[in-house]
Amino acid sequence: MVESGAGCAVPVAQCPECGGSVGAVVEDARHGQRRLVAIARAAGSVADAASLSVTLDVVAREVVQAEQIAAVQILRVEGGSMRVVGKAGFTGAEDFTERFEECRRLGARMMFVEAFATRRRIVVAHRKAAVLADPRWAPLHAIMGAPAWDSFAAVPLVVRGRAVGVLNAFYEPGEIPGPAALEFLEAMADQAATAVDSADLLARSRHDAQLAERARLARELHDSVVQQVFSMRMQAKALRAQVEPGRTSSPERVRAVADELLDLAQNALADLRGLVVALHPVELLENGLAGAVRQHAHSVQTASGLRVDVEVDDRPPELPTELQEDLYRIVQEALHNVVKHAGASRARVRIGTDGPRDGDHVLVEVSDDGIGMDAGARRADALGLVSMRERAQRWGGLMEIGNEGRGCRVRVRVPAARAEGGR
Incomplete structure (x- = not known):
């Protein structure tokens, strides 16, 4: 016997409101709580991301711990190629991308590619047996066969209307994801997509900063060193004119031009050293x-x-x-x-x-x-x-x-x- 929220006693076997098993209702509530905790932890990891791979490994582990899932892959799509950027439950998957490309060349049907292309989730029951029986999947048989899984779900990572990757979930034998499980996967896929988008924005900001720094250095070179070298060239011509054969020049005049040329050279050298220090500190080298x-x-x-x-x-x-x-x-x-x-x-x-x-x-x-x-x-x-x-x-x-x-x-x-x- 257990007590309901209203204080009445009901048989453990049946809930008077829904007619279902009270034990199942309690387990569903606990499962829902684990999902909420996983989403919160994943969101915290994305907000305090150390690196994209570290963040997405955390997201993958949270999915595995919250669900009856044997393994998770999070794939990033860039320039038409896919690579693993987060995983849990898989071992020896460092060359997954190369093996995946070989399977694609052999004509294997990639459900997660379809999920990415259509931006819609795909669920396939009893997928493992079909993959291991298909010779076109042979390059990935060792990796895909290692975890104990059966059914499969692929959820695209979509952010600001564009797909940036896909989350693959490999469910334990006997588990087929229902609506609540798929909603959870989509929530976690949203977290992963946010992490990927943040990494892209950071990379672009760094690239923009590098371009701005190059432009600044170019301006400084033009405004200081280039102008000084140009003046040095003019002074060198003037100095040569002073010592041309048949030309009578006083030593004071030659010395004045040479001194000005020396000053320009010293200033140009100081500016160049400053730019070098800005790029790589001399003392560090x-x-x-x-x-x-x-x-x-x-x-x-x-x-x-x-x-x-x-x-x-x-x-x-x-x-x-x-x-x-x-x-x-x-x-x-x-x-x-x-x-x-x-x-x-x-x-x-x-x-x-x-x-x-x-x-x-x-x-x-x-x-x-x-x-x-x-x-x-x-x-x-x-x-x-x-x-x-x-x-x-x-x-x-x-x-x-x-x-x-x-x-x-x-x-x-x-x-x-x-x-x-x-x-």
């Missing part, structure tokens, strides 16, 4: 990340009076130049914020490794003994924080910022495998 950070810390200390201590592990990690520059810029921005906002007398920069498996992450920390950071200050400095976070995320890393004791700490962790292998 010459001394590596640790040396560049120490030199910058000394400059900050000299200019502001803030004491900056730099600590580097005995064996600092070897990193690609591009990653070193991103970490250097993060340190620059963090120290700039300390000087500008913290009211601190001392800051500490640490560079090293971190993680349970003998340093499986590269770690950079900047901390201070200032007034700490409140929510208002965090919003006021949002642009700098966004730039720092994006530099960490493009390497699959994370940036954390918050108060620690007295003062604030910025902490960046980048997976060592990503650091060694590049972006």
